[in-house]
Amino acid sequence: MDNNYQTYTLKNGLRLAHLQVNSPVSYCGYVVDAGTRDEHIDECGMAHFTEHMLFKGTTHRRAWQIRNRMENVGGDVNAYTAKEETFFYATFMSKDFARAFELMTDLIFHSTYPPHEIKKEVEVILDEINSYNDSPAELIFDEFENILYQGHSLGHNILGDKRSLLSFDTVKGLDFLRRNYAPSRLLFFSMGRNRFDKIIAMAERFTEGIDFLPEERQRIVPDEVAASVTKKHKSTHQSHVMIGSRVCNMFDKQRYPLFLLNNILGGPGMNNRLNVSLREKNGLVYDVESNLTHYTDTGLQSVYFGTDPKNREQATDLVLKELEKLRENALTTLQLAAAKKQAEGQLGVSTDNRENLFLGFGKSMLHYGRFDTLKEINGRIAAVTASQILEAANEVYAPDKLFTLIYE
Numbered sequence: 348m349d350n351n352y353q354t355y356t357l358k359n360g361l362r363l364a365h366l367q368v369n370s371p372v373s374y375c376g377y378v379v380d381a382g383t384r385d386e387h388i389d390e391c392g393m394a395h396f397t398e399h400m401l402f403k404g405t406t407h408r409r410a411w412q413i414r415n416r417m418e419n420v421g422g423d424v425n426a427y428t429a430k431e432e433t434f435f436y437a438t439f440m441s442k443d444f445a446r447a448f449e450l451m452t453d454l455i456f457h458s459t460y461p462p463h464e465i466k467k468e469v470e471v472i473l474d475e476i477n478s479y480n481d482s483p484a485e486l487i488f489d490e491f492e493n494i495l496y497q498g499h500s501l502g503h504n505i506l507g508d509k510r511s512l513l514s515f516d517t518v519k520g521l522d523f524l525r526r527n528y529a530p531s532r533l534l535f536f537s538m539g540r541n542r543f544d545k546i547i548a549m550a551e552r553f554t555e556g557i558d559f560l561p562e563e564r565q566r567i568v569p570d571e572v573a574a575s576v577t578k579k580h581k582s583t584h585q586s587h588v589m590i591g592s593r594v595c596n597m598f599d600k601q602r603y604p605l606f607l608l609n610n611i612l613g614g615p616g617m618n619n620r621l622n623v624s625l626r627e628k629n630g631l632v633y634d635v636e637s638n639l640t641h642y643t644d645t646g647l648q649s650v651y652f653g654t655d656p657k658n659r660e661q662a663t664d665l666v667l668k669e670l671e672k673l674r675e676n677a678l679t680t681l682q683l684a685a686a687k688k689q690a691e692g693q694l695g696v697s698t699d700n701r702e703n704l705f706l707g708f709g710k711s712m713l714h715y716g717r718f719d720t721l722k723e724i725n726g727r728i729a730a731v732t733a734s735q736i737l738e739a740a741n742e743v744y745a746p747d748k749l750f751t752l753i754y755e
Contacts, residue, residue, distance in 0.1 A: 350720045352708070353543045355550075359558040360531030363550055364712040366538040366705070373539030374705040375447050376436025377455050378713050380534075381527035383430045384500040384642075385564065389514070392507010393523050395428040396472065396515055401435065402426070403464035405457040410464060416450045417443070424450070428505055431642055432713065434706065444541050445549055451535075452553040455528060460520035469512045476506050483587050483754050484634075484653055491589040491752045494577055495647055499569040529561035530554065536709040538701070568644045576751040586659040587754040590666060591649030592743050597641035597714060603727050604735040605639060605648070605743070611678075611686050611736075612669065613637025613650055615693060620669050625652060631662045643714065648743050656755060663751075670749075673740040678733040691725050 351367040386393045402424075403410045417424050422439030435454060437447040479485060489504045496502035537546060574592070581587070595601045613621040613636045621635045635652035650670075654662045678686065698704045698721060711718045742748075 350718045352712075352718055354712070355543070355547050357530065357550060357554065359554060360529070360560075361550065361554060362534045362712070363543075363547060364534060364536045364708070364718075365541070365543045365546055366536075366708050366718065367540065367543075368538050368701075369540050370701070371441055371540075372438065372701070373441045373444055373447075373537065373541060374436060374438050374702070375444065375535070375537035375539075376434060376451055376709065378534050378536060378709045379433040379435075379455075379528060380431070380532045380713060382428060382432050383503050383505050384566065385431075385527060386500060386503070386523075389511065390519070390523065391503055391511040392472070392505070393511070393515065393519070394433055395505050395507060396468070396512065397520060397523055398426045398428045398433055398435070399468050399472065400460050400464065400520055401454045401458045403468060404459050404461040405453045406459055407453055407457060410461075413450070413454070417447060420446065422447060430501055430505070432710065434709065436705070436709075438702070441539050441541055444537075444539070444546075448535075448537075448546070448549050449553050455533065456554070456557050458524065460517040462517050465516060465520075469515065472506060472512060473509060476509070479506060483581050483583050483585075484651075487587045487589050487651065487752060487754055488649075490579075491591065491649060491750070492647065494575065494752055495572065495591070495593060495750055496569045496645075497572045499567075501569055501642065501645070525559075526562035526564075529559050530557060532561045534709060534713045536705075536712055538705045538708060566644060574748055574750050576753070578753045578755055581754040583754065585653040586656040587651070587653045588659060588663060588666075589649050589651050589752045590663070590670075590749055591647055592745075592748040592750060594639065594646040594648050594743050595641070596644050596646055598643070599641075601735075601739060601742075602641055602646075604731050604739040607686050607690060607728065607731055608673065608736050608739050608743075609637050609639040609648060610690050610693070612673065616689060618689075620672075621650065621652075621666065624665050624669055625654075625662055629661070629665065631655075631658045631665070635662075635666075659753070659755070670740070670744040674737075674744050677737045680733075683731075683733050683736070687728055687731070690728055694721060694724060 353365050355363045383394050420443050424437045426435045439447045493502035613619045625632045625635045632652045632654045637650050639648045708718050
């Protein structure tokens with residue numbers, strides 16, 4: 348699809364971005380340029396706690412009124428917290444755009460952190476943490492990131508910890524909001540067939556009088572950490588393993604060769620090399636995957652699999668052999684063409700999911716100030732050479748750069 352989008356910046360610094368799509372269903376929300384890495388040392392989990400508490404009361408609404416505002420017209424409201432961003436958004440029929448926009452603005456700028464709701468929500472998040480700790484296949488991802496960024500806030504668990512959560516109160520919550528949720532650190536983004544001039548008029552009306560600056564901050568690049576092998580005992584039937592390293596940030600051109608490399612190794616297709624080797628040929632795993640994450644100043648790639656403890660060493664050896672093949676053997680012309688064709692198809696299919704398209708639009712506009720068309724993205728992928736992929740493989744899969752975390 349063509350990216351027919353428009354942008355505007357209000358006098359208070361709030362950026363607006365609208366993607367024109369001819370659909371009776373619309374989306375709108377705010378993405379905050381703040382996440383887990385922006386918490387103070389005594390605020391572990393505050394970004395995620397804030398995400399929860401914004402739905403618990405504002406100067407205009409109580410929690411039940413917030414819940415019902417969009418659901419009464421068949422809409423839906425959602426949110427999630429990441430390491431560098433926090434998203435709040437709604438899905439609704441286009442005729443209810445003003446209702447959704449006003450509600451989202453109320454949550455962002457007028458939340459009160461009602462004291463009577465804090466204790467209840469802390470208990471909810473503690474249950475979420477307990478559930479998470481009972482799932483080693485999920486927990487290992489956060490623990491691996493903490494090892495990779497040892498001592499840095501990027502490695503912190505998004506959910507936080509019990510000690511920090513029990514210390515949260517209204518004053519601390521509002522302080523976090525005041526530091527991070529200023530208009531200039533926010534993007535309001537929307538998608539649908541609504542007219543952009545009307546959206547601008549709504550924004551000016553809903554945010555009238557809201558004009559303050561965020562606290563100055565400087566995100567510190569994580570220090571280098573020596574590669575290591577970490578083993579932890581877990582009372583589980585399976586052994587879980589993660590192997591990976593740091594990679595470039597989201598602005599580095601190497602991200603395109605890395606994207607293809609990751610897709611070939613362990614991307615979503617069943618024909619990726621890890622799935623063929625570990626599952627199809629040897630029957631050692633049910634699930635094996637390779638993941639790639641870029642932040643504003645660093646990134647990481649990782650391979651995950653779970654297997655019977657007796658098969659762990661064999662499965663690990665097979666993973667390392669696949670990494671070695673990618674380091675030592677450049678893709679043939681046919682292999683490279685097939686990899687690009689598959690990636691192009693996957694990207695096309697992913698944009699057919701409207702919610703994924705909308706959220707991708709918001710994140711891209713927040714960090715890049717633009718939203719590329721599929722044609723533009725595919726053009727950059729098409730320009731990737733076999734030698735660039737080989738170079739990327741030798742950079743990120745070098746044995747002396749690999750971290751390993753094992754749950755046994």
